[in-house]
Amino acid sequence: MSTVLPPHYLNAHRQAAEQPEHFWAEHAAALDWHRPWQQVLDASDAPFYRWFAGAECNICHNALDRHVAAGRGAQAALIYDSPVTGQQRRYSYQQLLDEVARCAGALQQRGVQVGDRVVIYMPMVPEAVIAMLACARIGAVHSVVFGGFAAPELAKRIDDATPTLIISASCGIEPGRTLAYHPLLEQALALSSHQPRHCLILQREQLRAELKPGRDLDWHTEVSTAAPVACVPVPATAPLYVLYTSGTTGKPKGVVRDHGGHAVALHYSMETVYNTAPGEVFWAASDVGWVVGHSYIVYAPLLRGCTTLLYEGKPVGTPDAAAFWRVIAEHRVNTFFTAPTALRAIKKEDPDGALARHHDLSSLRALYLAGERSDADTVHWAEQLLQVPVVDHWWQTELGWPAIANCQGLAPLPVKAGSSSVPVPGFQLAVLDQDGQPLPPGEIGQLALKLPLPPGTLSTLWHNEDGYRSGYLERFPGYYQTGDAGYVDADGYAWVMSRIDDIINVAGHRLSTGAMEEVVAGHSDVAECAVIGVADALKGQLPLGLVVLKAGVQRSPADICAEVVAQVRNQIGAVASLKSVLVVERLPKTRSGKVLRATLRAIADGQPYQVPATIDDPRTLEELAPLLRPG
Numbered sequence: 001m002s003t004v005l006p007p008h009y010l011n012a013h014r015q016a017a018e019q020p021e022h023f024w025a026e027h028a029a030a031l032d033w034h035r036p037w038q039q040v041l042d043a044s045d046a047p048f049y050r051w052f053a054g055a056e057c058n059i060c061h062n063a064l065d066r067h068v069a070a071g072r073g074a075q076a077a078l079i080y081d082s083p084v085t086g087q088q089r090r091y092s093y094q095q096l097l098d099e100v101a102r103c104a105g106a107l108q109q110r111g112v113q114v115g116d117r118v119v120i121y122m123p124m125v126p127e128a129v130i131a132m133l134a135c136a137r138i139g140a141v142h143s144v145v146f147g148g149f150a151a152p153e154l155a156k157r158i159d160d161a162t163p164t165l166i167i168s169a170s171c172g173i174e175p176g177r178t179l180a181y182h183p184l185l186e187q188a189l190a191l192s193s194h195q196p197r198h199c200l201i202l203q204r205e206q207l208r209a210e211l212k213p214g215r216d217l218d219w220h221t222e223v224s225t226a227a228p229v230a231c232v233p234v235p236a237t238a239p240l241y242v243l244y245t246s247g248t249t250g251k252p253k254g255v256v257r258d259h260g261g262h263a264v265a266l267h268y269s270m271e272t273v274y275n276t277a278p279g280e281v282f283w284a285a286s287d288v289g290w291v292v293g294h295s296y297i298v299y300a301p302l303l304r305g306c307t308t309l310l311y312e313g314k315p316v317g318t319p320d321a322a323a324f325w326r327v328i329a330e331h332r333v334n335t336f337f338t339a340p341t342a343l344r345a346i347k348k349e350d351p352d353g354a355l356a357r358h359h360d361l362s363s364l365r366a367l368y369l370a371g372e373r374s375d376a377d378t379v380h381w382a383e384q385l386l387q388v389p390v391v392d393h394w395w396q397t398e399l400g401w402p403a404i405a406n407c408q409g410l411a412p413l414p415v416k417a418g419s420s421s422v423p424v425p426g427f428q429l430a431v432l433d434q435d436g437q438p439l440p441p442g443e444i445g446q447l448a449l450k451l452p453l454p455p456g457t458l459s460t461l462w463h464n465e466d467g468y469r470s471g472y473l474e475r476f477p478g479y480y481q482t483g484d485a486g487y488v489d490a491d492g493y494a495w496v497m498s499r500i501d502d503i504i505n506v507a508g509h510r511l512s513t514g515a516m517e518e519v520v521a522g523h524s525d526v527a528e529c530a531v532i533g534v535a536d537a538l539k540g541q542l543p544l545g546l547v548v549l550k551a552g553v554q555r556s557p558a559d560i561c562a563e564v565v566a567q568v569r570n571q572i573g574a575v576a577s578l579k580s581v582l583v584v585e586r587l588p589k590t591r592s593g594k595v596l597r598a599t600l601r602a603i604a605d606g607q608p609y610q611v612p613a614t615i616d617d618p619r620t621l622e623e624l625a626p627l628l629r630p631g
């Protein structure tokens with residue numbers, strides 16, 4: 001690594017790499033443990049590693065009880081700000097602890113035991129956070145499903161996680177429409193073979209659900225009458241949650257995170273990456289259904305004794321492009337985290353940032369961006385407007401916390417717009433060629449992380465250890481394969497360029513084109529199809545479907561395209577954002593029959609491309625290129 005990086009950073013990085021047990025044991029000391037570990041790192045089952053083996057702890061205790069015991073009970077733990085309902089609510093640490101302890105009691109009363117799964121399908125309401133912490137409190141494993149997914153996606157997750165209980169709400173609220181969640185849940189349960197014992201439903205006044213007697217329980221009744229319960233100490237290596245994320249096929253991957261290592265890593269990141277102090281206000285404008293929400297709305301800010309902000313709204317349209325600035329000013333936010341796409345949406349409506357100038361943003365110390373590549377324009381726009389460091393950082397659902405960042409709490413580095421900066425201590429980044437050999441600075445290759453990964457990263461895939469091995473560990477023995485390509489420059493800065501697989505990033509949401517292809521191919525008139533991600537100025541990427549119709553189909557192509565769009569929306573969810581579908585004569589393929597997706601993508605993005613030597617019939621590309629080229 002470069003010598004231009006400050007010694008303070010280099011020392012921390014070296015120490016974490018060379019003496020990981022010593023390094024992480026020191027950071028673990030900041031938290032409470034019911035029983036100390038026997039081994040900091042258990043490598044006996046490598047390449048599967050376990051952190052803090054033999055220890056007992058509970059992440060909920062560390063996020064709530066520990067702070068109340070230390071006198072932080074009156075401080076705000078959670079501020080709920082919901083422009084879509086016009087509501088705001090504040091919970092002190094003591095109040096949040098009381099609610100969580102009662103919710104945990106309600107779950108226990110309904111038979112949820114240590115290790116049982118609880119699926120949470122909720123909008124951005126405080127009860128979603130309470131439900132997650134309540135599961136953790138009793139050692140149950142939560143699995144939160146993002147509200148923008150449709151019933152079949154929810155059903156897949158129910159069947160994989162086999163929950164004892166499902167927690168949901170009567171509705172979610174998107175700008176201009178109220179989404180009835182309960183019918184979606186019904187539909188999902190009709191599709192899934194697994195059935196939970198009960199569904200605990202939060203009735204929202206905007207749209208009440210008709211509860212099914214026997215199966216459905218009313219949140220308010222159950223939680224208000226339940227007796228509070230204490231934290232159950234669990235092994236540090238016990239699963240805390242399963243979070244499903246898109247893979248290259250229609251089957252989502254259940255990322256498993258543990259209690260102990262996760263708590264240690266998140267707490268460390270709040271100091272080192274985000275430079276926060278207890279008592280400060282931290283706002284991650286994401287959704288609890290994504291990893292950013294899990295880590296930086298729920299667990300990390302609370303572990304650090306910060307006030308976390310839960311925002312039920314959008315960057316624009318709720319009511320306008322000043323929404324973020326209003327929230328920062330009103331709640332004196334110190335640290336703000338969002339996706340570049342949200343800033344681009346604001347910039348589009350308010351290019352000069354005039355609306356921001358009506359708000360007192362003096363509390364803000366830094367803005368963090370992740371979820372997709374940060375374009376230099378957006379970074380510079382935000383820097384000029386906010387006059388604070390704008391920090392791009394890179395990570396993934398699997399990793400759970402930032403792996404490449406400009407660590408503001410360790411040694412802030414000069415920003416290079418477009419680079420996520422340097423590997424965070426604990427992560428050893430390598431750029432590998434096709435043979436797994438490290439590449440020199442400046443050369444693009446696959447980004448990989450040397451094993452063992454630090455605490456807080458995935459311990460395995462839910463009931464799919466082989467999938468973890470084959471999907472991440474086998475390609476480059478001794479490394480975790482990230483699925484991203486990029487390079488490290490001569491100064492040691494990492495530049496993440498693109499995915500190497502069929503995952504695309506739409507408005508900061510990770511989606512699988514493979515999953516969309518499975519749905520499109522299911523249309524009765526479609527013979528074959530390809531879905532590719534095409535560059536989009538606002539959302540980063542948007543999916544584009546190309547379909548070849550079955551011989552003899554006489555129906556209007558426009559009707560078929562509209563049906564395909566509706567089918568993806570109904571089966572995956574509105575969040576898939578597949579709105580463009582083209583009917584084509586044939587798809588360009590290699591002689592072995594593989595669709596040339598990368599070439600199609602390059603054409604659609606207006607990038608230079610070469611006709612691959614393996615192409616079956618070059619005329620297919622010549623026919624398609626004019627249809628695909630931007631504009």
Ligand code: COA
Nearest residue numbers: 147148174285286292315339341342345371507508574575
């Ligand atoms: N529940 C139900 N539907 C949802 C949803 C949810 N939680 N979230 C999004 N959707 C729907 C939207 O209503 C939209 O529906 P539509 O096609 O009928 O308009 C569709 O899914 C696509 O949503 P989205 O991609 O978010 O586009 P948008 O036009 O509504 O908003 C942005 C664009 C940029 C404002 C928005 O995507 C955004 O704020 N992105 C930031 C994302 C983020 O924070 N990601 C987390 C990583 S840090």
Ligand code: AMP
Nearest residue numbers: 370371372373393394395396397496510
């Ligand atoms: P998710 O699992 O949803 O967090 O998505 C992870 C993927 O998003 C990564 O593998 C990258 O492809 C992309 N990504 C996340 N953060 C960044 C970033 N800062 N720069 C570039 N790509 C990013």
